[in-house]
Amino acid sequence: MTITENKPSKIIGTRLLRREDPPLLTGEAKFTNDLNIPGALHLSVLRSPYAHAKIKSIDVSAALKIAGVVAVYTGKDLQTSWAAPMPCAWAVTTDMKNPAHYPLAIDKVCYVGDGVAAVLATNETASRDALDAIDVQYEPLKAVVDLEDSLSDKNVIHSDLGTNKSYTWPLLVEETPGCVEQAFKKAKYKIKERYVQQRLIPMAMEPRAIVAVPQPFGGDITLYSSTQIPHILKVMSAITLGIPEHQVRVVAPSVGGGFGSKLNVYAEELLCMALARKHNAPVRWVEERSENSQATIQGRGQIQHVELAADENGKITAVRVRIIGDMGAYLQLVTPGVPILGAFLYAGVYDIPKAYDFSCTSVFTNLTPTDAYRGAGRPEATYAIEMGIEALAREMKIDSFELRKRNYIKKEQFPYTAFSGLTYDSGDHLLAAEKAAKMTDLAGVRAQQKKQNVAGATKLLGVGMSSYFEMCGLAPSRVLASLNYSAGGWESATVRVLPTNKVQVITGTSPHGQGHETSWAMIAAEKLGVAPEDVDVLHSDTAISPLGLDTYGSRSLAVGGIAIALACDKVIEKAKLIAAHQLECASEDLQFENGTFSVKGSPDRALPLAAIAFGAFTAHNLPDGCEPNLEAQVSYDPPNFSWPFGTHMCVVEVDTETGAVEILKYIAVDDCGNQINPLIVEGQVHGGVVQGIAQALFEEAVYDMDGNLKTTTLAEYLVPAACDVPAITTAHTVTPSPTNQLGVKGIGEAGTIGAAPTVITAIIDALSSLGVKTMAMPASPQTVWKTINEATSGGKQ
């Protein structure tokens, strides 16, 4: 396929301001909890204070006496309301263990935050007060908190499963049987490392919020939810509740961030729907921040064992990876698939032979369920390989950038068929890395480091780097089939040119902060030769956009955006037939430029799209067999993932007396192919980098031995603010994707993937003269200080 890389364009590639921002900044935008729905009942959920306990009894009588309380339900009361347990859409293996999971626990709670009872009241205060009045008797059981402990099956959480192990998913690729083992035997250099991906709590600015509104007659129900996935939610909620799918409409109003945490089907959504139907009244719920910490999915949660084998030149000859994945108490929508999304990326951006031995074993714990969080599996994988490369470079006593250069997949190798059989579409890792090194002034920083990091110095300088590849644009449906995912990866778009030449784009993507309305309008405007402001983008309402697979996995542009471009092509094709008919020429003789069809060679014989749109509407003069109206729908299934890449570098200064880390400089060079709107690309990189820095330095869901979350509020769970992160310098290389007509790749997760290893490798570099070789995340001052002490006292490292 040829790509329109250098075609001059007026709209694509410009820094158009986001049309989403005025309503968001002025408060005009309506979030779910802003919807004023008269007569709505308020739902509150009583949550388990125990990580693992039997429910012996629940007494709701005092709660029912509170003025305003309408009803209180326990898990047993609602047992017959569910046609199926809550959905997990990704049975990664045929023998995967998946405990039945209902919106309210029935006789046993499995994590702190597990729903135990639901209160409906006429107002928020009464429903909140009622929670304090419900008396639950628990019989506490031993909580399983540690992954290795869980694996031992000493205490089995779901006794009907007989084990805490949910699945083992292997990916063994060998040129010849046993070649991985041989490579490790023969290796001149090898490393064996263990990394911990701490649990993270997604903290969208807008917490989850829901209103379920039963229609006055006919049995239809509308669910307003702060979700990333209105389409998936529609199907899944219909199945769980046993309602015909066509009777469910899901609307996602303005959604204030998700980062994967709203890529789910939650207990509260199902409770609101079930209770709205039972009471024939709207039911609403809004999450408190501490519920966000405990009852919204968490991210990461892995222990990674990584081994690399290399020859005398440092060329990697084999990769071996063993993962323990923390599923939490139950499997949510795609929980088991998260480590698998990273499984293909433990060789990173490096050219390795078919000697790859990956296996992930995932276990249940008495903790909040995990699921997709920005990057989902890929930040973890990138962290492991990039930290591994650094360890290998230390082992070989060579510069880690030099080691990377010896291993990068080379520009001329693209499209590159990887060990896994996947094809990496395009890339130029060296170019991006050298650009980052130049912008960092790597040589200058190294020289400064020599001067500054002398014996006895307490402010040590370090440089870190990470080169990443992201497998995104989820996803070719056939590949998803091979991974046992129970849906496809296509996206739908409808493009409609109205009689007055205004354009409606209807997309199946579901933006929640990414600026789709702006970018999609730019694509359609460029294609159709209209102004972006003449394009309206409709989305996130299954009544308006019935087909779609929503927004996650950096898929929206690379799949949904291409669907729009293709739908525009179809519209243009039809318009061309009409134009040819009206201009009395063959359609092959027509060209379409700047919104006008003209006969090649005689530019005065021309018709603007506006005239054709009106003509298609009046239908007075259409060619035989041509239907009225200018409209086309496309369902696009991508032929490949898209593979954005880049290199991030940063310079840190570590205060060895306090352990404080300051990032002095952060450089992100990302390549997402052609950019629709560079302003939006930079915004995505900034946000992503901050989330990666957050994992490296600040955030961790901390649990005690009994499974109690110690970081339930934003005073303990340290989401960094603008003043806590450095100025980020972004730059780009442009290597278009050859697999789609716009040459684009995703950018939503790139920053998150690149940042954590960049920061951690910089800290280790700064402290290398003290003998520090490893650093746990988050690298809090205390952790850094302890690690220095252990290294300098020759203690455990």
Add this chain to the structure above:
Amino acid sequence: MIPAAFDYKRASSAAEAISLVSEFGSDAKFLAGGHSLLPLMKLRLAQPSMLIDIGRVKDLSYIKDVGDHIAIGALTRHMDVETSKVLLEHAPLLSHAAGHVGDAQVRHRGTIGGSIAHADPASDLPATTLALGATYVVQGPKGKREIAAANFYKGFLESDLAADEMLIEIRVPKMQGAGWSFQKFNRRAQDWAIVGVAAWRRKGEAGVALVNMGSTPILATSVSNAIAKGASISDAAAMASNEADPQNDLNASTVYRKHLASVLVRRALEAASK
């Protein structure tokens, strides 16, 4: 995030506030800037049944030069303390510390009186006024009394204030050109200190108080005594935790806190000696 139900009355003077609080007894609480009290209420960790709003008692918001000390009305907002010309000249340590409280929104709402009355060992202004040898003026049904900062703090969120007494004024001795430093160590710019140090130094004299190093703000008397006896800064700083009894939490173990205290006290005294 939804507090338990409560009643609300607004007082327009200290006297009215005190008579209201006597009327409603121990379930009543003063509401000043609300930035310590309301978060506790939203988490239902505090459930007063009556709030007496003193936030609009205008005549208790002032900063005055009264000769040997500066008098600060209890309802003065952190932002006013931070930017006051009088304080910048005569007690710069206090205005600087006030600039480190939370973020701009917090500093526009929170009051110095609320911060001291709340007696949170992790707050910046209790320790700072302690280091400066301040005196607090409180008023109750029986009239006014003065309490030295050193005698005010009794335990975690506990002070010498009786339930029907209101803090009305903070008196800070002029610093007379002493060198000073405020060291606040935290992970995010807007957070409470993991450890904080407020220190001043004038030749052989020094005053040092510690933030978040025990159940109350801590006066590091061993350090000042050592300096008075001519000890080196680093020897004196090594005694930073002598009076402290720091807790263990997510951000810092007891050992690490003590270590931080000595590093920060050393840095503070070095800066104050310049």
